[in-house]
Amino acid sequence: MVEKQPIDYSLYLVTDSTPAILGDKDLVSVVRAAVEGGVTIVQLRDKKSDTGELVRIAKELHKVTKPAGVPLLINDRVDMALAAGVEGVHVGQDDLNLTTARRLLGPDAIIGVTANSEKEALQAARDGADYLGIGTVYATPTKENTKSIIGTSGVQQILTSLASDGHDVKTVCIGGINHGNAQRVLYQTASPSKRLDGLAVVSAIMASNDPREAAISLRKLIVQPPPFATTVHKPTLSPEDLIVKIPEVIKQMASKKPLCHNMTNLVVQNFAANVAIAIGSSPIMSNNGLEAPNLAALGGSLVINMGTTTPEIRSNHLKALAAYNAVGGPTLLDPVGAGATQQRRDGVKALLAGGYFDVIKGNEGEIRTASGAQGVKQHGVDSGASQLSLEEKVTLVKGTAARERNVVLMTGPSDVVSDGERTFIIENGHQLLGEITGSGCALGTTIASVMAVHREDKLLAAIAGIVMYEIAAERAAARQDVKGPGTFVPAFIDELYLIRQESLQGDSRWAAAFKVKSA
Numbered sequence: 001m002v003e004k005q006p007i008d009y010s011l012y013l014v015t016d017s018t019p020a021i022l023g024d025k026d027l028v029s030v031v032r033a034a035v036e037g038g039v040t041i042v043q044l045r046d047k048k049s050d051t052g053e054l055v056r057i058a059k060e061l062h063k064v065t066k067p068a069g070v071p072l073l074i075n076d077r078v079d080m081a082l083a084a085g086v087e088g089v090h091v092g093q094d095d096l097n098l099t100t101a102r103r104l105l106g107p108d109a110i111i112g113v114t115a116n117s118e119k120e121a122l123q124a125a126r127d128g129a130d131y132l133g134i135g136t137v138y139a140t141p142t143k144e145n146t147k148s149i150i151g152t153s154g155v156q157q158i159l160t161s162l163a164s165d166g167h168d169v170k171t172v173c174i175g176g177i178n179h180g181n182a183q184r185v186l187y188q189t190a191s192p193s194k195r196l197d198g199l200a201v202v203s204a205i206m207a208s209n210d211p212r213e214a215a216i217s218l219r220k221l222i223v224q225p226p227p228f229a230t231t232v233h234k235p236t237l238s239p240e241d242l243i244v245k246i247p248e249v250i251k252q253m254a255s256k257k258p259l260c261h262n263m264t265n266l267v268v269q270n271f272a273a274n275v276a277i278a279i280g281s282s283p284i285m286s287n288n289g290l291e292a293p294n295l296a297a298l299g300g301s302l303v304i305n306m307g308t309t310t311p312e313i314r315s316n317h318l319k320a321l322a323a324y325n326a327v328g329g330p331t332l333l334d335p336v337g338a339g340a341t342q343q344r345r346d347g348v349k350a351l352l353a354g355g356y357f358d359v360i361k362g363n364e365g366e367i368r369t370a371s372g373a374q375g376v377k378q379h380g381v382d383s384g385a386s387q388l389s390l391e392e393k394v395t396l397v398k399g400t401a402a403r404e405r406n407v408v409l410m411t412g413p414s415d416v417v418s419d420g421e422r423t424f425i426i427e428n429g430h431q432l433l434g435e436i437t438g439s440g441c442a443l444g445t446t447i448a449s450v451m452a453v454h455r456e457d458k459l460l461a462a463i464a465g466i467v468m469y470e471i472a473a474e475r476a477a478a479r480q481d482v483k484g485p486g487t488f489v490p491a492f493i494d495e496l497y498l499i500r501q502e503s504l505q506g507d508s509r510w511a512a513a514f515k516v517k518s519a
């Protein structure tokens, strides 16, 4: 065994020799290419070959990894690790236990353990594992008999729990990690107290026709923050700051006229487009995911609204989300009716697992569903009777935003909005907004339009959008010519337009009507 040194876990390759993954490529050549491309640690995982053959393969691989200073571990088999003289083993929960493996291999061997839950992770850390392989993050065809799918939130929970128990054990995560999600997984799994040391992949490298390039590009992604991570530090915001900043942010939007790409439901397309024009952004209503990369390149933002959704629409949503995430274009999810049907509950899960949303905006039922609460019953797209006190809403919104590392907005008589650190309650608006279709959806369009130009603080962008929108509603409702929902709609669009004009002229008096308090 070689002497134990600090190990770089950042790009951890797990091999797979099955035809479905490796194809007709040669295992040793693939590993060589991957090592050249920059994988930092390799695990030989082969559940089929017999012992003699495995030792031979391990020795072949070791000739590639050792000169490169890349540790080689064997999945499961302590005997083979000893026979081949490699750097260590990785054991699953059903394999030989860690304490025995340590006794056999000695203190210098690298021993990693699979952990699917906080309990398993804490146990392995206490027993002296060098690192944990946390998973399964996402369902993967590479290994079908995995235990539960824990997503980024499950990984984050395990990291938090390890940190609060005082463990500095190294960690990687595994399951469905690829070039499309590597940066987001690192970003969204991080808790304030502990972050992953690396990512473990099988198919992203082993199934690639160019494993060297696959490793090079994964390494590049791993060392850079994702393009959407723009709120680097979160400045404090007091209500006094907000009253000054909100009109400035609205002016910034109205003068830049950003593109706001709406993938929204067929009930509100026309209304949302009119709202976008009134506030000073430039709407495009496209549900075609294939044109999203072109649109994302124009520097605007994306609204994904789940109303009137279908499986085909969902696949378009995922394509568009990936396109905007790739360039850091701000994204907003409106999980309309998320708690109403199984299709929509599954839809929210798929979207949250499929990409990053800068803002998730919904009513109480929708945000509870997005947060993972079970048994939320929504009657259609309405929130239904409130189940939560204001204090509980604040806790839920703040916790969900901290978990997703984004901004979460729960609308209602009091809107609650948070980025996980800063939380505000907004009490503007008018009940006539609840008497027309699409008022929630067009609020999403408004917030996304503001975010398109104000990326440095997306919480501030969201608050500015809400305040503009809700003060316009108050002003419209107070007008003599407004007699009810029918006359409210045109008056509301006029007031949005007027607030935009006032802001452009530097007249910020409209914002004095804001009712925002820090929670």
Ligand code: 3NM
Pocket (backbone or CB within 6 Å): 014, 045, 114, 133, 134, 135, 136, 137, 140, 141, 142, 143, 146, 147, 174, 175, 176, 177, 200, 201, 202, 203, 204
């Ligand atoms: N272990 P891919 S998931 C080997 O959850 C392995 O413990 C897992 O393959 C676990 O990177 C997995 O192709 C396969 O998704 C990961």
